[in-house]
Amino acid sequence: HRPLHGKHLLITAGPTHEAIDPVRYLANRSSGKQGFAIAAAAAAAGARVTLVSGPVNLPTPPGVDRIDVESAEEMARAVKEALPADCAVMVAAVADWRPRDYQQEKIKKRGSAPPALMLTENPDILAMVAANSKRPDLLIGFAAETENVVENARKKRKSKGVDWIVANDVSGDVMGGDRNKVHVIRERKADDWEDLTKDQVAARLVQEIAEQLEKVHG
Numbered sequence: 001h002r003p004l005h006g007k008h009l010l011i012t013a014g015p016t017h018e019a020i021d022p023v024r025y026l027a028n029r030s031s032g033k034q035g036f037a038i039a040a041a042a043a044a045a046g047a048r049v050t051l052v053s054g055p056v057n058l059p060t061p062p063g064v065d066r067i068d069v070e071s072a073e074e075m076a077r078a079v080k081e082a083l084p085a086d087c088a089v090m091v092a093a094v095a096d097w098r099p100r101d102y103q104q105e106k107i108k109k110r111g112s113a114p115p116a117l118m119l120t121e122n123p124d125i126l127a128m129v130a131a132n133s134k135r136p137d138l139l140i141g142f143a144a145e146t147e148n149v150v151e152n153a154r155k156k157r158k159s160k161g162v163d164w165i166v167a168n169d170v171s172g173d174v175m176g177g178d179r180n181k182v183h184v185i186r187e188r189k190a191d192d193w194e195d196l197t198k199d200q201v202a203a204r205l206v207q208e209i210a211e212q213l214e215k216v217h218g
């Protein structure tokens with residue numbers, strides 16, 4: 001049974017690394033596990049899958065086209081090039097900021113004061129895809145929250161112009177762990193899923209994606 005046969009799914013996963021100088025970077029605790037699990041489940045369901053991945057330590061799932069990137073700007077470029085897609089699932093924990101001034105040489109310890117790190121905002125890849133003329137028919141964002149999870153996710157769904165938001169509470173050890181407790185927020189309904197493995201979340205989400213694409217495409 002290949003419910004996603006003939007469909008192209010674009011998935012982002014992992015953290016991004018934002019270079020400070022040739023040897024240092026800013027990053028976050030994303031492992032990439034949830035995004036890779038979704039890519040694997042989508043490929044197993046017969047989809048053509050493009051997985052744009054930040055720096056992670058994970059094997060490429062069978063049947064998945066993987067594009068490795070480091071920074072948010074590289075990820076934005078790779079995502080644009082991968083469109084069109086029938087569905088995009090943006091799971092990556094993209095860094096909100098990057099160092100404003102990349103230093104070509106390793107920053108030296110200078111006797112007294114540590115250097116100040118000035119930051120600048122990264123492109124919002126999800127919002128960019130939402131506004132793109134090639135916007136996928138089904139656009140799904142993730143929202144990692146540590147408080148007011150569902151309420152913040154509802155707001156995010158609207159403000160980002162996406163169809164579904166999968167919200168997870170990352171106040172525990174979700175980042176890097178194998179389990180996930182998510183809330184799936186749609187225009188008319190919000191479902192609280194029980195505590196599941198990331199593979200189970202992926203399988204269920206892929207099934208719901210297939211059903212939704214079936215509705216849209218017939």
Ligand code: C5P
Nearest residue numbers: 090091092094123124125126141142143
């Ligand atoms: O606003 P927030 O970062 O919580 O939104 C999370 C969602 O937006 C995730 O789907 C994430 O992949 C996406 N995102 C993005 N580019 C950014 C920031 C977030 O694609 N610069």
